[in-house]
Every structure is written in C-alpha cells, then in structure tokens.
Amino acid sequence: MVLQKRLDYGFNGYQVPPTPRAPRSARKRVSSWKKNEDKNRMCAFDLLATVAGKLLLEVDDSVNKLNHEEVITINGSAIKVENDSSKPNVCDQGSCNKSFFASEIMKAPVTDNCSGLASGITVSECKIEDAYHEQIKIKPPDNGKLPVVNSVDCNLNLVIRDDDENSYGGTRPDARNNKTIRAPPRMGDGRIRRLSASKQWRISHHTDVYRNKNNCYKYQRPLRDYPFKKRRLYQFDNHSNSVNKSGFVEDGSRLDAASQDSHVKLKIKSFRVPEFFIEIPETATISSLKRTVMEAVTAIFSGELHVGVMLQGKRIRDDNKTLSQTGICHDNKLDALGFTLEPNKLQFPSFLCPENQSLIRYSPHQTVANEVVIQQQADSPMIDTRNATESDHEMVENDKSDLDSRALVTVPGIDSGELAVVPIRKAKGAEVAQRRIRRPFSVSEVEALVEAVEKLGTGRWRDVKLRAFDDAKHRTYVDLKDKWKTLVHTAKISPQQRRGEPVPQELLDRVLIAHGYWSHHQAKNQFKLNHQPETQICRLF
DNA sequence: TTTAGGG
DNA sequence: CCCTAAA
Numbered sequence: 001m002v003l004q005k006r007l008d009y010g011f012n013g014y015q016v017p018p019t020p021r022a023p024r025s026a027r028k029r030v031s032s033w034k035k036n037e038d039k040n041r042m043c044a045f046d047l048l049a050t051v052a053g054k055l056l057l058e059v060d061d062s063v064n065k066l067n068h069e070e071v072i073t074i075n076g077s078a079i080k081v082e083n084d085s086s087k088p089n090v091c092d093q094g095s096c097n098k099s100f101f102a103s104e105i106m107k108a109p110v111t112d113n114c115s116g117l118a119s120g121i122t123v124s125e126c127k128i129e130d131a132y133h134e135q136i137k138i139k140p141p142d143n144g145k146l147p148v149v150n151s152v153d154c155n156l157n158l159v160i161r162d163d164d165e166n167s168y169g170g171t172r173p174d175a176r177n178n179k180t181i182r183a184p185p186r187m188g189d190g191r192i193r194r195l196s197a198s199k200q201w202r203i204s205h206h207t208d209v210y211r212n213k214n215n216c217y218k219y220q221r222p223l224r225d226y227p228f229k230k231r232r233l234y235q236f237d238n239h240s241n242s243v244n245k246s247g248f249v250e251d252g253s254r255l256d257a258a259s260q261d262s263h264v265k266l267k268i269k270s271f272r273v274p275e276f277f278i279e280i281p282e283t284a285t286i287s288s289l290k291r292t293v294m295e296a297v298t299a300i301f302s303g304e305l306h307v308g309v310m311l312q313g314k315r316i317r318d319d320n321k322t323l324s325q326t327g328i329c330h331d332n333k334l335d336a337l338g339f340t341l342e343p344n345k346l347q348f349p350s351f352l353c354p355e356n357q358s359l360i361r362y363s364p365h366q367t368v369a370n371e372v373v374i375q376q377q378a379d380s381p382m383i384d385t386r387n388a389t390e391s392d393h394e395m396v397e398n399d400k401s402d403l404d405s406r407a408l409v410t411v412p413g414i415d416s417g418e419l420a421v422v423p424i425r426k427a428k429g430a431e432v433a434q435r436r437i438r439r440p441f442s443v444s445e446v447e448a449l450v451e452a453v454e455k456l457g458t459g460r461w462r463d464v465k466l467r468a469f470d471d472a473k474h475r476t477y478v479d480l481k482d483k484w485k486t487l488v489h490t491a492k493i494s495p496q497q498r499r500g501e502p503v504p505q506e507l508l509d510r511v512l513i514a515h516g517y518w519s520h521h522q523a524k525n526q527f528k529l530n531h532q533p534e535t536q537i538c539r540l541f
Numbered sequence: 542t543t544t545a546g547g548g
Numbered sequence: 549c550c551c552t553a554a555a
Contacts, residue, residue: 438549478549
C-alpha cells in the first residue's frame with residue numbers, strides 16, 4: 001500500500017502499463033446549463049483575440065518554441081498561455097500533459113479525405129470533446145466549413161492579484177483518450193463517490209511526472225479534472241497553506257488595495273479550453289499544425305459562452321445578489337471562487353476580434369451577473385443551427401455533485417489575516433469535492449451497528465448498511481466498516497484513552513465479542529452466510 | 542460496486 | 549473520513 005501510494009504521487013517509470021484500462025461505466029452526461037441563463041452568456045472575444053494573436057505569432061516558429069509559458073498582459077490582467085513541452089506523439093501513450101493551454105495534439109492516422117480549410121490547412125477531422133468528454137468529431141463538410149459543435153466548456157481562472165508565476169491556471173478535462181470517457185456515478189446510498197484514481201489516471205500522472213521531471217514545479221500537472229477524479233478541498237486547512245503558497249497565492253497587498261475602492265480585484269490568471277483532438281496528415285507542416293490548433297482554439301471562443309460563478313464549491317445562482325452578499329468581497333473568507341466558461345456552441349472556422357480587452361473588475365455592489373463580463377456576446381456568424389446542448393443544470397445549493405465541481409476553478413484567496421490557500425495539489429483543479437463533514441456516530445447508531453454486525457458478520461458491510469442504516473444516507477458501508485474498526489479499537493483501549501461521546505461499555509463488550517467471533521468464523525461461515533444470511537448471529541458466550 | 546486495509 | 553487495490 002505504501003508503494004502504491006507512492007506511485008500515485010511520484011514517478012515510477014517502471015510501472016506504467018502500456019494500455020489504460022477502460023472504465024466500466026461511462027455514463028454519458030448531458031449539458032447542464034439551463035436556457036434561462038442566457039443572460040449569462042458571454043463571449044470571450046477579447047481573451048480569444050489576445051491568445052489567438054499570440055498563437056498566430058508563433059505559427060512560423062519552431063515547435064520547440066512552444067515549450068514555455070507565456071503571459072499576456074492585458075490592462076493589468078494576465079492571461080497565461082501555457083504551452084506544453086511534450087511532443088505531440090506523447091499522447092499516443094495516453095499521457096498528455098495537463099498543462100496544455102489549448103490542446104494536446106493527437107497523432108493519429110488519417111483516415112478521411114482531407115478537406116481544405118480556408119487557411120489552406122488540410123484537416124481530415126477534428127475531434128473535440130465536450131464538457132463531458134464525449135468526443136465530438138468534426139468533419140469538414142463538403143462546403144469546406146466545419147460544423148458546429150454542441151458544447152465545449154472551458155474554465156476561466158481568476159486570481160486575485162496574483163503575481164506568482166507558478167501558475168497552473170484552470171483545469172481541463174483529463175480525457176486524452178477517447179476511451180476514457182466516464183463520469184462519476186453516484187453510489188447507491190447517495191454518497192458522492194470520489195472517483196477512484198483509476199489506473200488510467202495513474203498512468204497519465206506518472207508519465208506526466210516523467211516527462212517533466214526536470215521541471216516538475218513549473219509544469220506541475222493540473223489536477224485531474226472533474227470527470228476523472230474528484231479531489232478534496234481543504235478550504236481552511238492552514239496546515240497546508242504554508243506548503244502551497246508558491247503555487248497559487250496572492251501577495252499581501254491586495255487586501256489594502258481592494259479595500260480602498262471596495263472593489264475586489266481579480267485577474268485572469270489563466271484559462272484553458274477543453275481537450276480536443278485534431279487529426280492531421282503526417283505530411284502536414286508544423287506551421288499548418290500550429291495553425292490548425294489555433295483554429296480550433298479560436299473556434300472555441302467564438303461561440304456563445306455561459307458563465308457560471310462558483311464560490312466555495314457552490315454554484316451561485318442568484319444573479320441579483322451582490323458580490324458582497326454572495327461573499328465575494330475583499331474582507332471575507334473567499335477562498336474558492338471559480339468561474340465556468342462554457343461555450344454552448346463551437347464553430348469552425350473561427351473568427352477573431354482582436355480589439356480591446358477589458359479588465360475584469362468586481363465590485364461588491366454590482367451583481368455577479370453584471371460583473372462577470374468578459375465581453376457581451378456579439379452577433380456571431382454562426383454557421384449552424386444553434387443546436388446547443390443545453391439542458392438541466394438544476395442543482396441543490398449544497399449539492400457537491402459532479403455538476404458543481406465539474407469546471408470549478410478554485411481561487412485560494414482572501415482570508416482575513418492569513419491566506420486561505422488551498423493545497424496546491426488540490427487547488428489547481430476544478431475538483432472541489434469537499435471532505436464530508438464529520439458526523440460522529442451516536443450511541444444508538446453504534447448499537448444498531450453492533451447488532452447488525454453480530455448478525456451479519458464483519459465482511460458484509462453492504463448488508464449491514466441495508467439492514468441497519470438503509471435510511472441513513474450519510475452512512476455508507478465504508479463508513480460502517482470504518483466505524484466498526486474504530487469501535488474495535490476503542491474497545492481495546494482504556495476508557496481514559498477514548499474520546500468523543502462515550503460508548504457504553506456494554507456495547508464495546510459486544511463489539512469485542514462479535515469481532516472475535518466473526519474473526520474466527522468468517523471464512524468458515526462464508527458459505528452458510530450466503531445461503532442463510534439471516535440465521536447467522538454472533539453468539540454471546 | 543464491494544470489500545478490505547492502510548492513511 | 550479518505551484513498552484505493554483487488555475482487
């Protein structure tokens with residue numbers, strides 16, 4: 001186990017399986033933005049223009065020149081364009097670095113007839129994954145124009161006066177492989193499943209570390225994004241703060257500056273677009289490859305965008321709330337402000353709007369909706385038929401569901417006094433799966449647990465759950481198993497060492513008896529249990 | 542999905 | 549409670 005753990009976080013070049021295991025379940029998720037959020041639709045033309053412009057400047061450069069980050073300053077804001085140093089063919093191994101600004105490029109055989117784009121690039125097919133990693137294939141129709149993709153989301157990562165250069169920006173879907181489509185299912189008992197890091201994930205992680213092991217810090221891989229791994233967010237974990245200041249922290253002067261004009265100053269630290277794939281002939285030039293990437297990137301930003309505001313894992317739905325009412329102000333404990341930029345349309349070819357950029361500025365007295373403006377959506381010459389995949393985005397306010405955290409970008413931030421910094425490993429991702437609140441077992445719960453275990457044994461936690469905690473949605477069978485473990489431990493230690501609400505000694509005695517009984521009988525009774533589950537019981541003797 | 546164990 | 553290998 002120790003070894004496995006280490007493998008999760010460190011490089012181990014010897015255990016990278018060649019082929020990721022496909023997920024067992026790949027439930028398709030639908031777009032989750034409601035239509036009545038149209039007023040939140042924004043267009044990131046400004047950002048797009050800047051980024052695309054930069055990319056255009058790179059078109060004729062060598063590939064190696066992409067191996068760095070660039071920061072574009074816009075009216076005091078900065079958009080970080082991260083270019084990954086990995087080779088395109090790394091993706092063949094299912095291990096693209098997450099720090100791509102725009103995309104990884106899939107080296108893939110060309111199977112289609114190439115259609116020329118206006119730029120002269122030949123692209124056989126573009127595959128774009130939407131927010132839920134459903135791969136969308138974009139094939140140029142006969143007219144040479146690419147159709148519109150339903151929905152692609154991206155993240156806008158706003159950081160409060162962050163001058164740190166160790167930016168990792170937002171997150172992007174971690175699906176580099178169209179075989180890795182999956183979504184976190186809910187467990188039957190209602191517990192939000194923290195999707196286990198699958199071998200798939202671990203593979204890519206290892207490879208990332210490997211590829212960047214000489215520069216792990218700068219190219220720290222962004223957190224696995226929502227559909228692949230929910231991460232915990234220790235929003236008030238001061239212990240972790242000191243560790244991660246370098247990664248995502250603001251300087252201390254921001255509070256003073258912000259308080260002078262009652263504005264919360266944020267800047268775009270970085271943003272990314274979802275992963276997408278491009279198939280391009282091997283005979284294509286690097287220049288055309290770059291341009292193709294640029295086309296795809298710009299296309300993403302030329303569609304209509306939805307903007308969502310997330311604060312501390314909760315979606316802020318009331319657009320009429322002021323920022324201060326919402327808690328987005330300079331003197332609060334804002335520590336996880338995120339935005340989702342979700343284009344509901346994607347079009348090819350894209351167009352640019354290389355004009356002005358606007359500083360994003362947040363006033364506590366302005367509504368969220370009014371302030372989260374990048375630029376209002378202009379009349380976009382949509383090629384298509386506005387078949388945006390918009391669907392229900394209802395979610396309970398406190399529902400830490402996948403939807404909530406899907407594209408959230410956390411911004412560790414202002415905490416009066418001390419910086420409330422999210423641990424870097426946990427902050428840089430969109431995953432804000434908070435640790436569940438601690439809910440100590442009551443004596444009655446312990447009693448129910450003991451009784452169930454006495455009857456069912458210690459290896460059938462699901463049955464225990466169903467039997468005694470079926471209606472306790474916050475108790476999973478894993479919880480019950482864990483509680484039993486602690487009960488056994490508690491029963492073994494002296495009463496002076498026990499903490500929390502005292503468990504009656506009578507119950508603890510039963511725990512020990514049942515533990516001993518089932519430890520001894522578990523294997524022996526396994527067959528019997530399967531056929532007479534209700535007749536087995538731990539005898540009190 | 543469940544189980545089993547380490548953290 | 550979390551994380552995750554293994555079944």
